[in-house]
Amino acid sequence: MSRSWSPSRVAAGLVLAAWAGLFWFLLVTGRWSLYLSTRTFWVVPTGATLLTIAAVLRLASARTESRDPLSPRTSWTLGVIALPVVLIMALPPATLSGYALGRRSGFVGSGVSVSADDIASGQLSFIDVAAAQTSKEGMVALRARAGELATLEGFVWRETGAPADEILLTRYVVTCCVADATSAQVLVVNVPPGRFQPDDWVSVTGRIYPLGNQILIDASRVTGIPQPQRPYLSP
Amino acid sequence: MAVDVARPPVSPARAGSSRRAGLLVIGTLAAIALVVRVADPAGVAWLQNFLIIFGSLLVEAMPFVLLGAFVSAAIEVFVPTSVFANLGRLPRPLQLPAAALAGVAFPVCECGSVPVARRLAQKGLAPSAAVTFMLAAPILNPVVVASTFVAYRGRDSLWTMVLGRMALGFVVAVAVGWVVGNTRKEDLLRPRPDDDVEGEDADRPRWARFASHLTGDVMFMGRFLVMGAAIAAAVQTFVPQTLVGKVADLPILSLVAMMALAFLMSLCSESDAFVASSFTLFGPSAQLAFLVAGPMIDLKLAALYAGTYSKGFVRTVIVVVFAVTLVGTMWMQVVFG
Numbered sequence: 001m002s003r004s005w006s007p008s009r010v011a012a013g014l015v016l017a018a019w020a021g022l023f024w025f026l027l028v029t030g031r032w033s034l035y036l037s038t039r040t041f042w043v044v045p046t047g048a049t050l051l052t053i054a055a056v057l058r059l060a061s062a063r064t065e066s067r068d069p070l071s072p073r074t075s076w077t078l079g080v081i082a083l084p085v086v087l088i089m090a091l092p093p094a095t096l097s098g099y100a101l102g103r104r105s106g107f108v109g110s111g112v113s114v115s116a117d118d119i120a121s122g123q124l125s126f127i128d129v130a131a132a133q134t135s136k137e138g139m140v141a142l143r144a145r146a147g148e149l150a151t152l153e154g155f156v157w158r159e160t161g162a163p164a165d166e167i168l169l170t171r172y173v174v175t176c177c178v179a180d181a182t183s184a185q186v187l188v189v190n191v192p193p194g195r196f197q198p199d200d201w202v203s204v205t206g207r208i209y210p211l212g213n214q215i216l217i218d219a220s221r222v223t224g225i226p227q228p229q230r231p232y233l234s235p
Numbered sequence: 236m237a238v239d240v241a242r243p244p245v246s247p248a249r250a251g252s253s254r255r256a257g258l259l260v261i262g263t264l265a266a267i268a269l270v271v272r273v274a275d276p277a278g279v280a281w282l283q284n285f286l287i288i289f290g291s292l293l294v295e296a297m298p299f300v301l302l303g304a305f306v307s308a309a310i311e312v313f314v315p316t317s318v319f320a321n322l323g324r325l326p327r328p329l330q331l332p333a334a335a336l337a338g339v340a341f342p343v344c345e346c347g348s349v350p351v352a353r354r355l356a357q358k359g360l361a362p363s364a365a366v367t368f369m370l371a372a373p374i375l376n377p378v379v380v381a382s383t384f385v386a387y388r389g390r391d392s393l394w395t396m397v398l399g400r401m402a403l404g405f406v407v408a409v410a411v412g413w414v415v416g417n418t419r420k421e422d423l424l425r426p427r428p429d430d431d432v433e434g435e436d437a438d439r440p441r442w443a444r445f446a447s448h449l450t451g452d453v454m455f456m457g458r459f460l461v462m463g464a465a466i467a468a469a470v471q472t473f474v475p476q477t478l479v480g481k482v483a484d485l486p487i488l489s490l491v492a493m494m495a496l497a498f499l500m501s502l503c504s505e506s507d508a509f510v511a512s513s514f515t516l517f518g519p520s521a522q523l524a525f526l527v528a529g530p531m532i533d534l535k536l537a538a539l540y541a542g543t544y545s546k547g548f549v550r551t552v553i554v555v556v557f558a559v560t561l562v563g564t565m566w567m568q569v570v571f572g
Contacts, residue, residue, distance in 0.1 A: 058449075
């Protein structure tokens with residue numbers, strides 16, 4: 001009995017191939033970091049490989065003995081499954097913005113791999129500062145470094161009614177994917193008024209001062225920067 | 236001359252409508268891509284946030300669904316039905332706890348366990364045991380236990396959370412299995428159009444049958460995953476998490492609020508402990524309610540369950556999971572605060 005290409009199997013294979021293409025695209029362009037934490041990076045090559053295998057298997061077994069037409073209903077179902085591929089690939093590189101701040105919790109240091117010893121020595125990073133705000137030992141270690149120069153990168157956010165030279169330097173901390181993002185913020189003073197808008201990415205250099213449970217940076221230099229390749233912090 | 240008697244003719248009208256539908260779908264997708272590219276969602280903050288959260292939920296969940304589909308297809312093609320028939324003869328009081336504990340050996344999150352549980356029930360495992368496995372695996376597997384440990388490391392409530400999550404997760408999964416009871420697989424599983432189609436593969440090589448089952452599972456789960464992720468992303472975009480903070484001090488309402496939040500947020504069980512621990516206004520028992528109920532029923536899973544199981548199953552899971560989790564965490568609230 002002769003076999004012919006089954007339209008519904010070929011279409012399913014092509015949708016799987018589109019998903020595989022998306023995962024390879026995220027891997028090659030590095031755009032996975034807009035959706036996932038470095039901890040869950042492995043999901044991308046795994047997904048790309050599994051989806052490629054699934055697509056190849058489906059297309060290789062797409063010749064059937066019976067007619068297997070693609071019904072309009074199946075076409076729309078496959079369209080729904082393919083829709084996220086289209087959306088993600090068409091969306092310009094973007095990150096969670098300040099809009100989400102009011103809808104998410106603050107970072108509390110859960111699962112953070114930074115210890116008080118890490119904070120006590122070496123160059124201070126945003127995750128060090130964020131982690132210090134969540135533990136007594138961390139704050140003690142940071143207080144010992146009060147007045148030291150630090151350079152942190154983040155995006156600008158402003159509280160309503162805040163002085164014109166104050167911003168909240170903000171980063172999201174992502175454990176697995178952006179859906180679990182929590183926010184970490186550092187108060188920065190002495191910022192040139194009116195120069196930076198909310199959601200602008202900036203690099204702030206200044207002296208760092210722990211005040212109570214808050215950390216303040218007295219900025220000596222604030223410069224605009226492009227959005228970093230890895231915009232989210234991993235704890 | 237060979238005559239192809241097996242092929243029923245496809246009418247030109249039907250072929251034409253299929254072609255039109257296919258072209259319309261492709262055209263619609265192309266138009267959406269063009270609009271997203273040209274309109275630049277960066278100018279509309281809520282839309283950009285929605286698309287990023289929607290994308291991140293799917294990028295993380297799809298490989299796990301696929302992994303579950305690979306396991307499911309392997310069970311169908313390579314594991315003899317007799318294995319499950321033998322397990323099915325065990326008394327139910329033994330089957331359910333054994334099924335829950337089997338989840339320890341299946342280190343994927345909740346999206347991956349759904350196709351596996353469906354396949355187990357189809358192959359002859361008691362449906363109640365398959366459901367128990369499906370609900371327990373995302374909580375009891377070692378990756379989730381380790382992530383809960385890491386999230387609460389250094390806190391007084393560390394062992395309350397790690398052991399409490401495992402124990403209560405086990406109890407709730409067995410309770411749902413017990414309520415499902417002797418329901419037959421024909422009554423529990425929703426029939427799938429491709430179940431019949433696969434019959435034609437019976438005399439084909441194993442790899443071809445494996446491919447059919449694998450694709451069938453991914454395509455079937457995929458549509459519900461996309462819908463569930465869209466709803467969850469919309470909720471995360473528009474509903475502030477601080478909304479539940481107002482009831483943090485109220486004994487029972489705080490538990491209900493955290494379960495409702497877990498339902499709406501649809502987080503992966505491998506990361507939810509990090510989010511739960513950020514709700515510092517809430518006590519350990521409310522955080523535990525979040526961690527036990529979330530991996531068993533949320534918006535994303537409700538869509539997957541609705542596509543996989545018969546009408547009424549989602550309601551059963553919601554009622555039993557919420558009720559047993561509430562009772563369990565109320566008891567913990569009394570003991571641990």
